[in-house]
Amino acid sequence: MDKIDFKRSLKPLYGPTKTKGIHLVDVPAMRFLMIDGHGDPNVSQDYRAAVEALYTISYALKAASKKQLERDYVVPPLEGLWWSKSMGSFKARKKNLWEWTMMIMVPEWVGPAMIDAVITKARRKKTLSALDHLRVELLEEGRAAQVLHIGSYDDEGPVIAKLHEQFLPGHGLEPIGKHHEIYLSDPRKVAPERLKTILRQPVRETA
Template sequence: MDKIDFKKQLKHLYGPTARMGIHLVDVPAMRLLMVDGHGDPNTVPQYREAVETLYAVAYALKFASKKQLEKDYVVPPLEGLWWSSDMASFLTREKDKWDWTMMIMVPEWIGPAMIDKTIEAVRKKKAPPALDRLRVETLEEGRAAQVLHIGPYDDEGPVLKKLHDEFLPQNGLIRVGKHHEIYLSDPRKVDPSRLRTILRQPVK
């Protein structure tokens, strides 16, 4: 049985290189497992609970797909939408002001019935803490500017400033939607200097 890796299959969305710099992509509508929260992801229990719950359901869906549909895949990377009533807080890194939605993509061949059944199975087996806050939603971003950031999360500020204050105006674009991050590295296993994160901003 072949194992699908979306980072390779959707390389333009999940596999940009540092050499590409800031570039434009067209993002198709995607279904994602989502959990919302607020506050500093390093300190609020909500964040850890959200990520734990997302991975519990995402891996359960992977195993259900492999067993029932004979389609195996690598669980897609963790993603996050980030916003605040004061968007300057992202440049100043005032994380207690941040709102977020953490997400993991669901393959299109897994239907709503299998998702619902799998969530209930996870509830009976593990009951992760944010399961009642979990939802499945389609995200439609369309045209977006994105860039691969290599390094600590707290070093994103200058990259975002260049994206927002230089690239977008120079290309006649304005921001729409929420700041989007895709985490290609596991911060528990990778040195902060080598973390790889896609920074994405929907535009029009």
């Protein structure tokens, strides 16, 4: 049985190299398990609970897909949408004022019935309060600018600024939608200076 790794099969979206720099991609509509929250991810219990619930369901879906459908895959990376009611708070890294949606992609062949069954089974096995807030949603980003950042999450600021203040205006584009991050590294196992994160911003042509 072949095992699909979306970082390879969707390499333009999940496998850019550092040498590529900021570049444009066309992102197809994809389904995600999502949980919304608020506050600093470094100290928020809700954030930890959301991530735990997302991984629990994602790994259970992988197992169900392999057993019932004979389709195996690597669980996709954790992703996050980030924004703030005040853009100044976002740029100033005032994380206690941030809003977020944490999410993990669901393969197209995994249907609603399987997802519902996995969630029901997870509730019986373990107390996961964040499951009450979990939903499945189709994300349609379309054209987007993205770049691979290698380093600490707290060092993303200059890269994001370059994307917004130089790349987008230079290509006649403006941002739409939310700042999107894709976490390719496990911060529990990888040193901060070696963390790999894709930074993505949906865009449109400037009117």
